[in-house]
Amino acid sequence: MTAASPVTASTSDVVWEAGRRRTFAVISHPDAGKSTLTEALALHAKVISEAGAVHGKAGRRGVVSDWMEMERSRGISITSAALQFSYGDSVINLLDTPGHADFSEDTYRVLSAVDCAVMLLDAAKGLEPQTLKLFDVCRHRGIPVITFINKWDRPGMDALRLCDELVERIGLQPMPLTWPVGDAGHFRGVVDRRDGNFIRYSRTAGGATAAGEERLDPSAAAEAEGAEWSRAVEEADLLAETGGEFDLDRFLEASATPVLFGSAVLNFGVRHLLDLLVELAPRPAPRLDVKDRPRPLESPFSAFVFKVQTGMDPSHRDQVAFARVCSGMFERGMVVTNSTTGKPFATKYVQQVFGRERTTLDSAFPGDVIGLVNATSLRVGDTLYADKPAVRYPGLPSFAPAHFAVARPADLSRAKQFRKGVDQLESEGVIQILRSLRRGDGAPVFAAVGPMQFEVATHRMDAEFKSPVRLEPLPYSVVRRLADPKQRSIVDGGTRSEVLTRTDGVDLALFIDATAMGVMRRLNPEILLEPLVASTD
Known part of the structure; x- marks a missing residue:
């Protein structure tokens, strides 16, 4: 944990x-090892003195980032988690994200805060479908990416071949900073491309516990590893000659990615990754407000809420709003304004x-993630600020739902x-809730991006609120925004x-299928149905 910063x-x-x-x-895609790497x-x-394991493998305790009962039983992350700690002179704010596509809305919100x-x-497996989608989000937001090839x-x-995939499938030039000695499954170590050792x-x-490391110069490595060492050096040199030399500017502009090889479960290559993050990861920069004006880091305190979570403390069942500090110094006890x-x-x-x-946290600075407790008035996307001038940051999206069920x-x-x-x-954004006079408040409709959100919602209703629910699936597969409430x-x-x-007041028109929507439009050509784009209201 980081030590408390000065009060002023x-x-x-x-x-x-x-x-x-x-x-x-x-x-990453599910099961690539995110929680293990975290x-x-x-x-x-x-x-921590000892690393846990997903499913408690090899008698080890569970990982700290997967704390929900469902996460521990299934061995997958279903909600994002925040970890803050010191490393040398740096303060690390690490956010573990759910990899499953059904929770992509949560992941998108987290990526807005990093x-x-x-x-x-x-x-x-290389680049998997969900990895491709997540990288597209990073590309859209201009987030630089470091690639860690795990397992x-x-x-x-x-x-x-793995490096070729980065170029062919996502147009990202690999810049290997380490290169494996030995094929996958016969991992001996890595060539450090910066010094050749x-x-x-x-x-x-x-x-x-942390893996032991021994550093050998090239001649000693050649003697110890023979042909495997020579092949590794030749492959790394070949990639460098074809555009893979490290270029900091290309990394920061998100057109190329540093690449490292390792094994998170064995802690091979992890220290190298941590050092690289401290060295290369961008520092917090002025964030654009809703009018595309950058707010200087030294401006009065401001932050935006990117996640709301309950159930972290079973004995109190309090609500925590996670906020990314964007400017100024935060001091516990200060009164801020919710711009919403x-x-x-x-x-x-x-x-x-x-x-x-x-x-308990006394102070925080730009880049930090803070947890505001008992923040029942805060919602995802809210901006908080102290003093003037007032500021409001862009809201966070509500994704188009694809699955619907009546909850009773x-x-x-x-x-x-x-x-x-x-x-x-x-x-919290766990599920979208839709209502109508026809169904009444006693039968809200759960709307989800993916069906696993229904499982999370029903589990939490039972476990946290002691109110088991029955879900009655609805047959709708096409959704549009009804532009004219009349x-x-x-x-x-x-x-x-x-x-x-x-x-948020948006009227959603739900249809059983595209044919049903087409018939509706032919019979009523005046009707205004629009594609449902992500809402940031």
Whole structure:
């Protein structure tokens, strides 16, 4: 954990403190090893003494970033997690993201709060569908990407082939900073491309502690590894000659990616990645407000909320709003303004987060992620600021839902808990809630990007709010925005369509299929149906 910063700070202090921050996310396809890598990074920073494992493998405890019961039982991340810790003179804000496509909305919001991303690839699978989608988000937001090719201790693809995939499938030039000695499954160590030396790793019991490293000069490496060393050097040189030499500007403009090889579960190559992040990851920079004006780092405090979470402390069931500090110095107890509502918000209870563990935080600087406790008035996308001038940052999107189900309380005597739970899940963005006069408040419609969101919602309703729910799937597969509310009765009167209203006031026209929508349009050419674009209201 980082030590508390001074209570007051000058303009130069704020800029200096911001320069110490490295705020990044780990992204990948499910099962590529994100949570394991997050754990290994914390181990190498010496903030934990022993690395856990997904599913508690080899008798090891669970990972700190996967704290929900469903995450531990399934071995996948279903919600983003924040970890803050010190490493040398730097302060690390690490955000672990869910890899499953059904939780892409959560991942997108996390990526709005970081300055860099680590793209994790499974050595045996390379670029997978969800990895491609997440990289597209990074490209769209201009987020520089460092690539870590994981699981090199297991059989996998050829190293050159993996690098070719980066060029062919996403147009990203690989710039290897390490290169594996030995094929996937026969991992001996890596060539450090910066000095030409060989880093040889040694295993520890179950990979629970930091792997040993031995550094050999090229002649000693050639003697120790023979043909494997020569082949590794030749392959790395070949890639460098074809545009793969490291170029900092290309990395920062997100047109090329540094590449490292390793094994998160064995802690091979993880320290190298952590050092690289401290050295290369962009420092916090002025963030653009809704009018595309950059807000200087030294301006009065401002932050935006990118995530809301309950259930982190089962004994209190409090609500935590996660906010990225964008400018100025935050001091616990300061009263800030919520630009969405114009109302004041007191920050008496604010914490520094490390997975589920939390400690009281007295101050924070640009780049930090803070946890505002009992923040029931805050919503995802809200901007907080102190003093003038007022500021508002762009909102965060609501994705177009693809799955719909009516939710009803399984026990009518728990109706109050049912309503409270539904409101809470909606405020967190776990699920979108749609309503209509036709169905009434007692039968809201759950709308999800992917069906696993339904599982999370029903599990949490039962486990946290003691109000089990019954879901009745709806047959709709096509959704459009109804531009004119006066036309609601046209769509709502049919048997193959209906109109439901989202909390942000958007009317959604739902159709059983494209044919049903086509018939509706032919019979009513005046109807205004628009593609549903991501809303940031």
